[in-house]
Amino acid sequence: KNEVEQSPQNLTAQEGEFITINCSYSVGISALHWLQQHPGGGIVSLFMLSSGKKKHGRLIATINIQEKHSSLHITASHPRDSAVYICARGRYSGGGADGLTFGKGTHLIIQP
Amino acid sequence: NAGVTQTPKFQVLKTGQSMTLQCAQDMNHEYMSWYRQDPGMGLRLIHYSVGAGITDQGEVPNGYNVSRSTTEDFPLRLLSAAPSQTSVYFCASSQDRGTGELFFGEGSRLTVL
Numbered sequence: 618k619n620e621v622e623q624s625p626q627n628l629t630a631q632e633g634e635f636i637t638i639n640c641s642y643s644v645g646i647s648a649l650h651w652l653q654q655h656p657g658g659g660i661v662s663l664f665m666l667s668s669g670k671k672k673h674g675r676l677i678a679t680i681n682i683q684e685k686h687s688s689l690h691i692t693a694s695h696p697r698d699s700a701v702y703i704c705a706r707g708r709y710s711g712g713g714a715d716g717l718t719f720g721k722g723t724h725l726i727i728q729p
Numbered sequence: 730n731a732g733v734t735q736t737p738k739f740q741v742l743k744t745g746q747s748m749t750l751q752c753a754q755d756m757n758h759e760y761m762s763w764y765r766q767d768p769g770m771g772l773r774l775i776h777y778s779v780g781a782g783i784t785d786q787g788e789v790p791n792g793y794n795v796s797r798s799t800t801e802d803f804p805l806r807l808l809s810a811a812p813s814q815t816s817v818y819f820c821a822s823s824q825d826r827g828t829g830e831l832f833f834g835e836g837s838r839l840t841v842l
Contacts, residue, residue: 658835659833659834659835660831660836662831665829717762717772719771720771721770
């Protein structure tokens, strides 16, 4: 079982719809990342959070540490939001760094 | 500010050949890491470094070698390329060990024939 599970794997919506992508993880974290990857493109960091909620433009990320769950919301979705959204957890390990563990991503398509 | 620079962007190798993927960052980040991205697998950590002279293995280190002689550079070496190493490789850096914002390079697409 992957330590980081994302849902849904694929999502197609109409322009203007409110989008929610979910991320669940099985071990404690020091930080959770949301990343965006456009087709054939590089990877961009959207959010890094360890508690609460963050907002940037039309994007909102929330995290519930007790439930080990995070969500990424997109308000007033637009075709340019079409991309793969990736959740990743960061974790310290016994005094050493162990990098990140990634979800498999959610492929989002926003149709005009 | 260039951020994280990876070279080459594309490379085709024959089985058994060796090569080095270059990664450089100009943000004075202590933490640098290499990932491979394969269809259906997501990103997986190959090696990482928390500072010059310090490296460690990630989830899938076999067949790869790294060194960190300077803060800026973190090259990834394929010692004897195999078709299983066909993938897209990303380098990333961060101010903190997995808790700071991540900055990714544009990726290097490697094909091993």
